[in-house]
Amino acid sequence: MARIRQLELNFRTWGGQRKGAGRPPKGSTAGVSHLRRPSLSRHHPLHVTLRIVAGVPSLRAWRLFSSLRAALARGQERFGFRLVHFSVQSNHIHLVAEARTGEALSRGMQGLSVRLARAINRTLARRGRVFADRYHARALKTPRAVHFALRYVLLNARKHRPRTSPLAPSSDALLPGFIDSRSSAAWFDGFARPNELAFGAREVRAQWRATSDLEAPVVAPLTWLLRRGSRRYGFDIDDAPSGAH
Numbered sequence: 591m592a593r594i595r596q597l598e599l600n601f602r603t604w605g606g607q608r609k610g611a612g613r614p615p616k617g618s619t620a621g622v623s624h625l626r627r628p629s630l631s632r633h634h635p636l637h638v639t640l641r642i643v644a645g646v647p648s649l650r651a652w653r654l655f656s657s658l659r660a661a662l663a664r665g666q667e668r669f670g671f672r673l674v675h676f677s678v679q680s681n682h683i684h685l686v687a688e689a690r691t692g693e694a695l696s697r698g699m700q701g702l703s704v705r706l707a708r709a710i711n712r713t714l715a716r717r718g719r720v721f722a723d724r725y726h727a728r729a730l731k732t733p734r735a736v737h738f739a740l741r742y743v744l745l746n747a748r749k750h751r752p753r754t755s756p757l758a759p760s761s762d763a764l765l766p767g768f769i770d771s772r773s774s775a776a777w778f779d780g781f782a783r784p785n786e787l788a789f790g791a792r793e794v795r796a797q798w799r800a801t802s803d804l805e806a807p808v809v810a811p812l813t814w815l816l817r818r819g820s821r822r823y824g825f826d827i828d829d830a831p832s833g834a835h
Contacts, residue, residue: 629692630689630691630692630695630729631729631731632688632689632690632691632813633813633814633815634729634730634731634813634815635674635686635687635688635729635730635736635739635811635813635815635816636685636686636687636688636689636695636727636728636729636730637684637685637686637727637728637730637739637742637743638684638685638686638687638699638725638726638727638728639682639683639684639685639725639726639727640682640683640685640703640706640721640725641681641682641721641722641723642681642682642683642710642720642721642722643719643720643721643722644681644722646681646710646714646720647714648680648681649678649679649680649681649683649710649772650678650679650680650772653713654710654713654714655678655772656801657709657710657712657713658678658683658706658709658710659678659798659807660709660802660807661702661705661706661708661709662676662702662705662706662807662808663802663804663806663807663808664705665698665701665702665705666804666807666808666809667809668697668698668701668702669693669694669697669698669701670689670690670691670693670694670697670698671687671688671689671690671694671695671697671698671699671701671702672687672688672689672698672809672811672812673685673686673687673702673807673808673809674686674687674688674808674809674810674811674816675740675743675744675773675774675777675778675808676743676773676774676807676808677743677744677746677747677770677772677773677774677775678772678773679746679747679772683706684742684743684746685743686739686740686743686816688811688812688813688816695727699725699727703721703725706720707719707720707721730815731815732815732819733815733819733820733822733823734823736815736816736819736820737820737822737823737825738831740778740780740820740825741825741829741831742831743773744769744770744773744774744775744778745770745775745825745827745829745830745831746770746773746831747764747770747772747773748764748770748828748829748830748831749830749831765789766828767787767788767789767827767828768789768790768827769788769789769790769791769794769827771790771794774806774807774808775788775791775827776788776790776791776792776794776795776798777795777806777807777808780820780821780824780825781824781825781826781827782824782825782826783826783827788827
């Protein structure tokens with residue numbers, strides 16, 4: 591009697607891991623994971639980073655920055671998302687924010703990203719994509735983490751632009767004792783020195799009041815970690831953060 595051979599059946603599958611699967615990145619490679627973002631707690635502030643595509647002039651140029659600051663102010667508090675601090679660097683933007691839920695963060699950042707992209711394209715009379723990839727968000731769960739994030743964001747310009755002598759300043763240098771005018775440092779009261787020695791802050795606030803109907807481009811924090819928790823660690827205006835936090 592002839593032996594019957596069982597044939598192997600190959601079923602077509604549509605799920606599972608496979609090469610090239612998933613949403614393609616905005617650039618040549620994905621800088622931020624496209625997996626589902628982890629759940630967030632309303633008690634934990636966030637450090638958010640937005641990176642700009644190559645070819646866009648420095649965001650710190652006054653014409654561009656003034657448009658970006660106005661866009662940040664208009665999206666400072668929407669959908670349960672709250673913008674507490676920011677700094678604008680040449681090709682990226684740092685934010686310290688609060689969000690009630692992951693959905694609030696997503697909706698708030700989506701609206702803010704649209705405002706920022708339109709401000710950049712309108713100011714430069716250009717069209718096309720502005721952000722290199724999705725925003726990167728990291729939850730800050732301890733007073734120490736919030737301290738380092740605030741220090742990193744508000745003093746980020748000192749990381750990229752070392753101190754210079756008043757006798758020979760560079761075009762975008764930060765002199766000792768001066769806040770970064772391309773950040774929200776003028777509205778921060780946690781520096782380890784008297785406010786009157788935070789040089790430049792008064793002028794930045796006055797310039798803002800003269801050109802805006804909003805009290806500030808950022809909102810006061812609600813989370814304990816931002817209001818009180820991080821205050822146990824002080825930092826000075828002249829500190830230069832290193833590394834990424």
